[in-house]
Amino acid sequence: MSKTDAFAETGKTAVMQNIQGTMQFLLQYPPFDQMESGHLAYLVEHCRLRFYAAGDSVVKPADGRVEHLHIIKQGHVLGQRPSLSGNGIDTTMEIAPGECFPVAALVGERLTRTDYIAAEDTFCLLLERQAFAKLLTSSDPFRDFALRGVSSLLDLVNQQVQLKAAEALGAQYSLDTRLGELAARRPVxxxxxxxxxxxxxxxxxxxxxxxxxxxxxxxPIGIFTLRDLRQVIADGSGGLEQPLEELMTPDPARLPPSATAFDAALTMTQRHIAHLCVVENDRLVGVISERDLFSLQRVDLVHLARTISGATRVESLAALRGDIAHLIDSMLAHGASPAQLTHIITQLNDHTVCRVIELMLEKHGAPGVPFTWLVFGSEGRREQTLHTDQDNGILFEADGPAAADAIRGRLLPLAREINQALDQCGFTLCKGNIMAGNPELCLSRQEWTRRFAGIIQSPHAENLLRSTIFFDLRPVWGPTQGCRELFDSLLEMIADNALFQRLMATNAMQHRPPIGRFLRDFLVASRGAEKDTLDLKVEGLTPFVDGARILALANGIREGNTLERFRQLAAKGVIEAKDAASYEEAYHFIQLIRMQHHQRQQREGRTFGNRLDPDTLNSLDQRILRESFRQAQRLQSRLGMRYQL
Structure with a gap:
């Protein structure tokens, strides 16, 4: 071999090694780790490496239409935009190795709206626009990431979580299965x-x-089941010639074929039924039974709800708490989202609360006056996890203060017994005494209205804190009309008080997301038992909860659930739909990390808590968690603009 040939061969070898090394680097990060090897090789072959010194502009709006996708190989880059307040510049993102930018501008064939600055000496892989466009058409994972960004990464995380749980439980099916697929046979x-x-x-x-x-x-106008047949036989009345119209359950539960197995399970759980009709264009097309769901999911959700509602002793209810924890593991394996899981936990908790009330009434006797059991906070928002305490109260109707005092005297002993029984069932007593057994929370509707008015008219720090608890309320047991009227009064009072809205917005900005000036860094506790940890609930979820609450209450939205508040705010045009979707995804992910954290604590026999060391997360989870916290920052910035804070 000549020297020229040897030199050429050496050059080829170096090029191949460089390509292989770059591919190995990219395979550490999504979406590149999901791409076919041929597509990834094409990407690497069409990239060139470029160096940027600290402080250099990498891409900026003045450059015009974006011509390259930038993938950081070493160093990091800051994304900066003018401050929403109009004063100065905000660092809106920090981009680390394995991450790429500006994807949305490249897809939209437009200039970027962000100024990207090298925060330190940085090497970037640059992929030209034509090669980027080809990969969009040829690689599904690359296209999904380019078009959906963090949403596609969240899907990847959810798939990984589901796969891990499924491996442990042997799951083969999904709660997202459509009823049209399950109800394939012609209904009888x-x-x-x-x-x-x-x-x-x-x-x-x-x-x-x-x-x-x-x-x-x-x-469908009625349904007759084996349970109905057993009841007919037990009653011993009538014969086999009785018309079915007199024995069936009229107006059966209905869902469309597009509804999911989760929707069916939730409906059955709420209504204590074992069958529902699948109806399309007002025509019966199928029937779903709890057996179908159990076969699909291996999740005895409806049976567990029925067992809770039929329990004869408080001790039995307490024993069922472990079954709920196992159920959450099972549902996670079948693809349930954190929002679905918290809804199910809340639903089962509601059944438990109702059964405790009924057992206490049987044990101590009815007080002789109707009352409504209210729940506040996370239970009021239907966002409970396995780690929960009591936030409850009582509402009743009374004609005047004297009558209210007399009714309160009859209800308080019962309320305290209920609080103690709930504590036995795993709902720990509230350290702040936000419980129905507290005379200040066992009130007539008129007294509740006056109390809410006092909070709104005198919004000092303590009252603002109370508003974050009491204004997320709903009835769980007893008449519901009084609670509806109370909430209508609350919305009217808030709508008429701009000062209170502004102070609530100020309060909603108190809990800052735990990321620093350089968004790559998490802000963690520096000393004590909490050293190196952050609080997923207070620092992560609370900014979304508080932000959604003030915007919803100020705009007359009755819904209490945080994600539903965002959706209705978008529908009303209060916030943009894309912002609502971003907030929802961020909230969803933080809640997912929190629930996984609780599951680990439970398996290891540790006390439930919300503090997490972010270094225990993998790089993908850390990346999305940072982005989720950034969305909380964006929400707080928009609150600051809206209320001129």
Missing amino acids: ACTAGTSLREAVRMMNEHQVGSLVMIDAAEY
């Missing part, structure tokens, strides 16, 4: 005039546990 139905004898014959012939009665247009 009858029409008016069918006798009990004929109904039983049809159910036996088709081996089904329910029979749906339909009208001439095939719309």
Whole structure:
């Protein structure tokens, strides 16, 4: 071999080693780790390496249309924009090795709105626009990331979480399965005039546990189940020729084929039913039973809810708390999101609370006056996790102060018994005494209205804190009309008080997300038992909860759930839809990390807590957690602009 050939061969070898080394580097980061090797090789072959000294501009709006995708190989870059207040410059993002920018501008074939500055000596891989466009059409993971950004990374995290849980539980199916897929067989139905004898014959012939009665247009008007049959036999009244219309349950629960297995499970749990009809265009197309869901999910959600509601002793309810924890593991394996899981936990907690109240009424006797059991805070928002304490109160109707005092005297002993029983069931007593057994929280509707008015008219620090608890309320047991009227009064009072709105917004900005000036860094505790940790609840979730609350209350939105508040705020045009989606994704991810943290604590027999060392997370989780905290910062910045803070 000649020297020239040897030199050329050496050069080829160096190029190949460089390509392979770059590919190995990219394979450490999403979305590159999801790409086919041929597509990744194409990307690397069409990249060139460029150096930027600390302080250099990498890409800026004045450069015009973006021509390259930048992938950081070494160093880091700051993204900066003019401050929302108009004063100075804000660092809106910090981009670390393995991350790329400015993706949205490149997809939109436009200039960037952000000034990207090298924060230190930095090397970037530059992919030209034509090669970027080709990869968009050829690589699904690359296209998904380019078009959806952090959303696609969240999907990846959720898939990994689900896969890990599924490996442990042997799960094969998803709670997102559509009912149209589950209700594939033609439903067994009858029409008016069918006798009990004929109904039983049809159910036996088709081996089904329910029979749906339909009208001439095939719309379900009633359902008869094996449970109904057992009741008929137990009653011993009538014969087999009885018309089914007199024995069936009218107006059965209905969902469309597009609804999911989770929707069906939640409906069954809420209504204590074992069957529901799948209806499309006002026509029966299928029936879903709890057995179908159990076969699909291996999750006994409806059965657990029914067991809770039928418990005969407080000790039995306490024992069922472990089953709820196992259920959450199972549902996570079947693809349930944190929002779904907190909704289910809250639903089961509601069943537990209601059963405790009923057991205490049986044990101590009814007080002789109707009352409503209220819940506040995370339970009021339907956002409870396994780690929860009590925040509750009582509302009743009374004609005047004397009558209210008399009713309160009859209700307080019962309320205290309920609080103690709930404590036995794992709902720890509130250290701040936010409980129905407190005379200050066992009030008539008029007294509650006056108390809320006092909070709004005198918004000092303590009252602002109370508003963050009491203004997320809903009824769990008893008449609901009084609570609706109370909340309507609350919305009217807030709408008429701009000062209180502004102070609530100020309060919503007190808990700052735990990221520093350089967004790559988490702000963690520096000393004591909490050293090197951050609080996922107070510093991560609370900024979203508080921000959504003030905007919702100020705009007459009755919904208490944080994510639903964001959706309704977007529907009303109070915030942009894309911002609402970003806040929702960020909240969703922080809640996911928090629930995983609680699961680990439970498995290890540790006390539940919300403090986490971010160094225990992998690089992908850290990356998305930083972005989630940044969304909380954006929400607080917009509150500051809206209320001129």
